[in-house]
Each structure stands twice: as structure tokens, then as C-alpha cells.
Amino acid sequence: MRVGCPKEIKNHEYRVGLTPGAVREYVAHGHEVLIETGAGAGIGADDGAYAAAGARIVASAKEIFERSDMVVKVKEPQPGEWAQLRDGQILYTYLHLAPDPEQTKGLLASGVTAVAYETVTDERGGLPLLAPMSEVAGRLAIQAGATALQKANGGRGILLGGVPGVLPAKVVVIGGGVVGLHAARMAVGLGADVSILDRSLPRLRQLDDLFNGRVHTRYSTIDALEEEVFAADLVIGAVLIPGAAAPKLVSRDMLSGMRQGAVMVDVAIDQGGCFETSHATTHSEPVYEVDGIIHYCVANMPGAVPVTSAHALNNATLQHGLALADRGLRAIAEDRHLRNGLNVHKGRVTSKPVAEALGYEVSAPESLLNVA
């Protein structure tokens, strides 16, 4: 198969869909790999590194989209990209379609077969292609929150860990999955007072064990959520219902009960955000203020640390990517975890939560791919 990887074009997105190490693996499987010139600049991998790994360097993204049987990316295609996709081509990348009707329309019109990293599953019920970026974003959320809390940046002016004789800041993490765990680790490491809310009791038990009493775990009722959020200096939004639009857990009304200058980091913004007042921001202008509360809602947080993120992402995407390149649609038909990743195929929506969020009829991937 001919596999192509364009340079990412989202605002301050420096990751790359294929690292030179990944290219070498595809080439070892007998595939031809096209890389857009400069695609790896953000991770310090120049065209020479890709050529040494066996890639062919091409001058434009146009050539990648025209000539590739499979396009491997990081972020959801931007309008100019989805217009270049076509029937018979596989797209392998993050999509986050539930909150994105325009992109969904574009992918459906193209006829492309689109596998979304964030809905591929594993035997343990996890989301293995989302997890590494959730690890990064969870850790970054505390760095971003700590920076926004500084007075000169509009925040309350409180240090997360406090100092001897002065109380630390209160950090509230809503959703104790991968993002939540890694955010809590960083916040605990800095000495903050940390609470984690979740709707899963088994998960709260696990977190309680892991942190050995160093965090407060709370079952997420409306009461508990209000009490925690009203007392918080920093709130991290980290809930997920896989594939679906995020539930709005903090309403605009609640902001008036919060401390002025508190910061809310909505990591779940890529699924539409879990605060009513969230809207996606970029690394160029990451924060804005509503009713005295600072919001940070960057939808591609890991793009800020591409050297870490691109390698972590490629570690997780490589095996399914090779399977797609080796066996094409058969790989999807034969692997139920990859089938869970199929969001759009030949003009049909194949993901139930996406179809429900956007009002499409869902087509079972099994019926479209002739799975027995």
C-alpha cells in the first residue's frame, strides 16, 4: 500500500503522524511511504531522517492526498484537507466528530474510510490510541492551570503547592480516567490539595488505592460537584463518554459561586467540552474569561510538546496502522477493536455515538464490511 503523511496544519500543531521510526516499520512491511517535506520539523526530524528510514519526500500535501491509499495524521482534517480525501482511501487520525458537524459532513461527502484513533478499543475496555495523549494532556493541564492562576495572567494569584505556613491551592479534577489520573499526579507532586470526582465507583476505589490517601475521591453528584467547584482554585474537566459529545457538568450559573480568578482547564474540549461556557481555543490564544473565571480550552494540548507526544502517539498507533496498510478493509472487518474505530465509511456514519450526537442514521460497520 502507499501510505502518506502530510504536515499538520492546525494552529501550533507540531506533532507528526509518522515518526522516522514508524516509517521504517511500514517500509519493512513492504509499503511505500510518502512524507510531506518538513512534516517532522516540530520533532527535530528533518527530511534526511525520513529518507534514511526509507520514505519518499514529496513537496506538497496535495501530492500526499492525491497519491496515498492511506493517509496517516494526528489531528482531525481541516476543511482544506477533507476536501482532498476520496472514496477508496483510508484516513487514520483523531477525528472527534460528535461535536463537529462540518467535518462530519466533509468526510461523508468525500467517501473516505475514516478510522478515529480516539474510539479504537482494547481487550481491557480502554482506548489505547487516546491514552498516550490523555497522559500528556493530563500532565500539561496542571502546567497550563498553574500558569493561568498567576495574577499577571488574570488568575487568583495562588501557588499550587503553597509554602510552609500557607495553605496550598485546591485542585478539582472532574473525571478520574487517564487525563484525570495524570493531572492528579502532577498536582499532588506540586503539593496541591486535590479532589477527584467520577461516576465510576470501581475507578474511585482504584484511585484511592493508587494515591494512598493523598487525594480526596468523591462520587460525582450535583451536590458534590457544586461543593468542590465552588471551593476550587483550579478545575480540570476530564470526563469522557467514548465517541459522544461531553456532558456539560459546570453550568454558567455555577460560575457566580466560584472564587474570582479561579481557572478552569477543559481538557474534554475536543469532545465539545464539559463546561457550558467552554469554547475551543488555540495555543496562540489559549485563555479567555467569563464572569471572572479564566478558561483554558485548547483542543490539541499535546501539540505543545511534540517531541514527547509524537513518539508516544506513534508507539500506540503503529500496530493497527501496519494492519491497515497490510490488509486494508479486511483489517477492520477482522478486528472488532479496529471496527470500533471506524467512524465513517463510503458516505455512511458507522459510529453510534456520533450518529446520535449529529442526527444521522447509523450503519453497522459489520453490515458495510460483510462481517459474518
Ligand SMILES: NC(=O)C1=CN([C@@H]2O[C@H](COP(=O)(O)OP(=O)(O)OC[C@H]3O[C@@H](n4cnc5c(N)ncnc54)[C@H](O)[C@@H]3O)[C@@H](O)[C@H]2O)C=CC1
Ligand atoms: N484537549 C486535548 O488536547 C486532549 C483532550 N483529551 C480528552 O480528554 C477527555 C478525557 O479523556 P480520558 O481521560 O482518556 O478518558 P477516560 O475514558 O480515561 O476517562 C474519562 C472518565 O470520565 C468519567 N466520567 C464520565 N462521565 C462522567 C460524569 N458525568 N461525571 C464524572 N465522571 C464522569 C468516566 O467514568 C472516566 O473515568 C476526552 O474527551 C479526551 O478526548 C485527551 C487528550 C488531549
Ligand SMILES: CC(=O)C(=O)O
Ligand atoms: C486527543 C487529542 O485531541 C489530541 O491529542 O490532540
Ligand SMILES: [Mg+2]
Ligand atoms: Mg475538533
